[in-house]
Amino acid sequence: MTTQTKIPETSIGQSTAGQGKWGMVIDQDMCTGCQACVAACVMENNISFVGEDDLAYGRGMHWIRIERFWQGDFPKVSSSFQPMLCQQCGHAPCEPVCPVYASVQSAAEEINLQVYNRCVGTRYCANNCPYQVRTFNWRDYTRPEPLNNQLNPDVTVRRMGVMEKCTFCIQRINAVEDKAASENRQIKDGEMVPACAQACPAYAITFGRIDDPNSKVSQKARDGRGFMALEELGTLPRVTYLKGGSSHGSNG
């Protein structure tokens, strides 16, 4: 279904939670924790494999991860899990602290850019992210044959010393916008799908234009089960989580 949406003026600096251009809704009640989104993201964005030792030390480079928490003592143990990715904050704490303008706000797409070429690796942005979703290239990681054939030509490969994070698949956003512009039309709702949403077998991830109140993602974000991660910090995230029951993780 085509939606004709007027793109609003950029409101950076005055945005409130939920405003912005692109947004995501993750339905935790549908999410099975299967990690298909993690695998898809790795494949789409040329994310490096760090090896067992580095991963055990916390150096995994997954841009989206399924966080699992254990509650209670045996035998009354329960677990809960939550997919965590870059929230593309409106007031991103990671942005002002970069000394070289490597993490800036995109005025056009209203998401947070990470400019790999510019990063000098001071890692202040990663320290400042309350969601800890930024990953750093601790070494030059290699892809042994034939894994290098899997690389996505639309995305660069990052060298050591560079910070990276989820980009809402900006390469796909650009491709979809180019196609729409060449066909002289607006982007259809549901046309732009990031890798994680595309791979999810439970349709738990919805993505789209949150400045269009009729888009699927805007309708889902208005669900009564909706909450935002660490909303009290005032970061103005663009990702809404849906979860029945208590809104802060525990599922009783």
Place this chain on the structure above:
Amino acid sequence: MAAMAKAMQPAHAGELEDPRENLLYDPRPRSEMNDMVMDAMQTAGWKFWVVTIVLALFVLIGLFGVWGYLILNGMGVAGVTRPIYWGAFLVDVVFWIGISHAGAFVSALLRVFKTGFHHAITRVAEFMAVFGIIQAGLSVFFHMGRVWLFYWMIPIPNERGIWPDFHSPLMWDFMAITTYMIVSTLYLILPLIPDLAMARDRSTGWRKKLYRILALGFRGTEGDWKHLRAAIKIFSFAMIPVMVSVTTVVSWDFALATRAGWSSTVFGPFFVIGAFHSGVAALVVILVLIRSTMKNMKYFIRPETLDALGKLMLIISMVWAYFYFNDYMVPWYGGDSLERLVLKFHETGPFAWMFYSMLIFNAVIPWALLWNKKIRRMPWVMFTIGLLIVVGMWFERFLIVPGTLTISTDPFTWRVYQISWVEISLTLGTLAFFALLYLIVSRFLPFISPWEVQEGQASHTIRKVGKATLPSASEID
């Protein structure tokens, strides 16, 4: 004058000390002081050269060699990871900035307040400022992921089509540290010029050529002195706010971040006083070492200098404890669960031994010992106390940087920092480099400023007041 002082017998033993114990009341002719200083520069035993060569080798391999290894292999060889993105290198940065700032501060503050004991120690303190900030700069470079691109942070016209971002505390840091590096070097050079002129007059051969160039043609005319002293006065007054501001800007690297345990409004003054604490202690350590290893220094660096510095150490230690308690009390009482967790992690986690050592070294030992005048005048006891404080302050910075970063807002990412051999080697390397710079410079720059000592001695006399002979100082400035 000397006979009078000697003949003076106090009514109660120990009531009035012999003022000639004080350097300024025990003057020697300037020519003799010049001889002593020149002699100290030109005499060195075989032990000196052995230590210098060992340190130079360690600096070459353990510092620059290992740094090359770090650059080639990436940050992965260090112990940093998510969520502790900053580790021992940042601890070293804050540590060296602390030590460096106390050097300039002690020199400036004592000059401004015209205290009686600064004349012999200003040069050593100013060296500490310059050498310390070099180590801090090196440590900043160590922690950068792509350090070969550091010049992107320099705000000069370039062909990249973009300038650095001054919203970032790291850029304020960059400008502040550069400011401090430049002004502390200039502050070292200014009072050094007349001493270089003295060395020029007393040297031959290559030394004379070197000093002739460095002395810039200084003669000691009224104009020379007037301009020099006007500048030194401006520097002395300005160094104090510079020191406070640069330490505060460094503290803002942490305080402006949104991490539990870091986002504290007291970090500014807390880091300033921490800098004094470690710096004055380091100064005492260095002074005792110079006094006992370098020729003729026992005349200049006396127990009464250590006594005065010891009193300063005691006061600073109390102020440090006050600020530390402020920083502790607020989260402890405040109820924010993450902040409380950070405190609990410090007290009961794997780094708890550092926490308790820090409190003992920084507060308990100084408070137990430094109130006692006899102890303050014992060089090797002061050396030990100073060394323990320096170590305690390194522990404090360790707890602040990797210790606090363990507890991030996302419990899934909590992880304890494991220091790596690369970070240990580079930390020790900066210590070795610091010592090596002192050793090298001792061969051609005077560690004492004879013109300042003579100036001080000229304004201090012992005169008869009633039945007693008392020391008195006049302001000839």
Place this chain on the structure above:
Amino acid sequence: MSDATTLLALFQDVDPAADAIEKLREMGLSNDQMNVVSGIPFQEEILGRPIVRTHVPRIALGGAIAGFAIAVFLIWGVPLLYPLYVGGQPMFPIPPLLVLGFELIMLGMLTSAFLGVFIDSRFPSYEPALYAPEVSDGKIALFFDCPADKQVKFKEAMKSLGAESVRMVEAQEL
């Protein structure tokens, strides 16, 4: 001027030197014809000399203003040239201006004060100049022009006031 020579009288202490300067004035020399070179600084009042004017504080002030101007350019000029939004912060923030302004005021002021010493004292100068190496041993050197025929009179006057030595000097390499 052709028969005026420069004499050097060396003194150990301040009091004889101050007396000698007064004596020279009595004997007809003006302040310009006398030069005092010493191993430690003496306030002009101590020796009875005219106050030396120094430009260093004014140069330092100029440097401070220049430093602040650079800070304004960095904080407000750079975002004007490269407008990039970061973290919802205003494009032209004030608190960073205060921070950087202070640092660069200090840097400008102190580097200018340092350079002011060079400018005012005309450093580095390696030309031959009136100097006595004894000065760096703490002595006070009093250089004065005196007509060639009155040399003996001046020498005796200086010696009687306590000069260690009085001799004829020329500008020498330092």
